[in-house]
Amino acid sequence: MPVKTTTDNSGKVIKVVIIDTSGSVAVVYNHGATITSWVSQGKERLFLSKNAVFDNQKPIRGGIPIVFPQFGPGDIRQHGIARINYWEFLGYKDEINGVKAKFLLKDSEATKEWIHSFRLTYTILLSENNLSLSLECTNTDTSPFTFTTLLHTYFRTLDVSNVKVGGLKNLKYNDKVTKQENLVEDREAVTVSKSEDRIYYNAPETVIVDLGSNERISIEKKNFNDIGKYDTSVLFTITWFIIVFWNPWEELSKGMSDFGDEEYKEMVCVEAGTVGEPISLEPGYEWKGEMTLTVL
Numbered sequence: 001m002p003v004k005t006t007t008d009n010s011g012k013v014i015k016v017v018i019i020d021t022s023g024s025v026a027v028v029y030n031h032g033a034t035i036t037s038w039v040s041q042g043k044e045r046l047f048l049s050k051n052a053v054f055d056n057q058k059p060i061r062g063g064i065p066i067v068f069p070q071f072g073p074g075d076i077r078q079h080g081i082a083r084i085n086y087w088e089f090l091g092y093k094d095e096i097n098g099v100k101a102k103f104l105l106k107d108s109e110a111t112k113e114w115i116h117s118f119r120l121t122y123t124i125l126l127s128e129n130n131l132s133l134s135l136e137c138t139n140t141d142t143s144p145f146t147f148t149t150l151l152h153t154y155f156r157t158l159d160v161s162n163v164k165v166g167g168l169k170n171l172k173y174n175d176k177v178t179k180q181e182n183l184v185e186d187r188e189a190v191t192v193s194k195s196e197d198r199i200y201y202n203a204p205e206t207v208i209v210d211l212g213s214n215e216r217i218s219i220e221k222k223n224f225n226d227i228g229k230y231d232t233s234v235l236f237t238i239t240w241f242i243i244v245f246w247n248p249w250e251e252l253s254k255g256m257s258d259f260g261d262e263e264y265k266e267m268v269c270v271e272a273g274t275v276g277e278p279i280s281l282e283p284g285y286e287w288k289g290e291m292t293l294t295v296l
């Protein structure tokens, strides 16, 4: 079977393991539709904290949590409601190039902190070297809404001091650590040697994350843009492609109960999304963003 599910005592699916014939495996918790593990070519590619909490309340620390409909702090809780809600597993399909699994989150009592009616579909396509993720948002409300969204990928590395992120040179960025805005990246390869929290704007289609130990993964943005019918303002805002670059480093790590004190050495977050100008969606309209991770 390309998919194995785990259920709780009431028969509710709580975990889905996707297995491709190549041997690649992805583990998805229905809580947040959080991918907590991606093994490709026999190696774990994602970081998951040993202190991650699986209480179906807190976001899971590591893997790929989904940030929606708000990046960071704001009107509702930090990073929104998608990562702390139960997503229904809609099923799987064998594809020529892998296995596809689908998850759904709709507005409910549990999401009403964000007042809008919406439907979010998350499609995961696992193949030998790729993890392709597609997030679709439909406005099922009677009035327009806006949102920001991001796939908060935690990459695993054996040594963060060897990490290099390429493809960000000449991009404008905001540094949330030093609170400086409108800076321009002048490095060919961005490295980590201190607490980092940056938002790079208008990133190119492909960003390469060199994790050291001959492990390189590309992040490719495919259509972080619209499908279907849109008004022109939407067409404008969706062209944003943001990369957030984050590592809490020593001091902040100690303040995080669900993160080991030394684990900042084993991870780097490089997150693709649209968090600059919020996406605005009219009732009945749909937005779709896609990210493909490829082991190089």
Ligand SMILES: O=P(O)(O)OC[C@H]1O[C@H](O)[C@H](O)[C@@H](O)[C@@H]1O
Residues within 6 Å of the ligand: 059, 078, 079, 176, 197, 198, 244, 245, 246, 269, 271
């Ligand atoms: O601790 P969390 O709510 O999961 O957020 C973890 C991090 O997410 C992003 O990378 C933000 O840019 C950071 O400011 C934030 O600290």
